[in-house]
Amino acid sequence: MQIRWLTAFLDFTPAEFGDEVTFWRAIAGSTVSPPRGAHREFATLEPFNGDAHLRVQRIQEGPGGVHLDLHVDDPHVAATVACAAGAVTTGDHGDHLTLTSPGGLPFCLVAWNGSARRSRPIRWPEDTISIIDQVCMDVPDTRFERELNFWQHLTGRPAVSTSRPELVALERDRGLAIGILLQRLDVGAPDSTTTAHLDLATTSVDDEITRHEGWGATVVERFEHWTVMRDPAGRRYCITDRNPRTGE
CATH class of the missing domain: 3.10.180.10 (2,3-Dihydroxybiphenyl 1,2-Dioxygenase, domain 1)
Incomplete structure (x- = not known):
């Protein structure tokens, strides 16, 4: 496959x-x-x-x-x-x-309908470059190992460690526009099903936050390399400082 x-x-x-x-x-x-x-x-x-x-x-x-x-x-x-x-x-x-x-x-x-051309990031008037390029799966601790093994097997992509122990990426396929990240939820949190959210890569997290707030989004929490946002309907997503051209 x-x-x-x-x-x-x-x-x-x-x-x-x-x-x-x-x-x-x-x-x-x-x-x-x-x-x-x-x-x-x-x-x-x-x-x-x-x-x-x-x-x-x-x-x-x-x-x-x-x-x-x-x-x-x-x-x-x-x-x-x-x-x-x-x-x-x-x-x-x-x-x-x-x-x-x-x-x-x-x-x-x-x-498959022949799609194969990755789109380039958008350059905004403030000279920020960004692209929505990743799906992050939010996985309960009790389900994490099985979920990770499943997605590795299905995609054929090995797991790659990140700077955070709770985050595991699948090695990116350079021919695809979307990458996959798995996030282990807190140990002891109530067991639930796996959900997912979108991640955006940008050269300036602060500029992106300002632009998104202008469209009605709000900041939930800031971290060193990413900021958790909430869209106008309450859906969470993340703005990250990953390279928007490579996804790294």
Whole structure:
């Protein structure tokens, strides 16, 4: 099984869909495709160069969140591999399948449509460069080792240590626009399912914070190398000082 492309999907409730799409379009520096789907529930955040790696979806049930689409040659063959590694199939829609990881994180296996060109970071008027380029999985401590092993097996990418013991990255595939990071939640915290959030890489965290606050986001907590933000609907994400061109 080869992952040809990765897409990060933002899942919104009906009440959030319009304003939230506007917010994420603005901070991504993208345009929005015409809606599609049987209920006009899908849209793509179109970059100014390269192939799209961010999409949005209006869901009818649940709190919303973030999930990954793995683009593969044959979703059904890939699903066999994923299920053997511990995933559970929750829906077969012909050209794509919905699954959950061992930790309960939803993801999709979709038919690859040829996407292969990474988009370049956006340069903003204040000369800051940034790009949304990473999905961080927030994993309960009791589920962490199994979840890490699952995603290593499914992607074929080894784990890479970071400057923080609770953060483990998967080695980035330079051909993909999205990287994967796993964060171990506090030991002793209530057990729950794995969730995910988006990370943005930038040359100036402070400039990005100011720009995002102008669109209605708020600062939750600051750390040395990243800042936790909350978008206008309360969704958390991070602005990081990683290199926006390499993701490192």
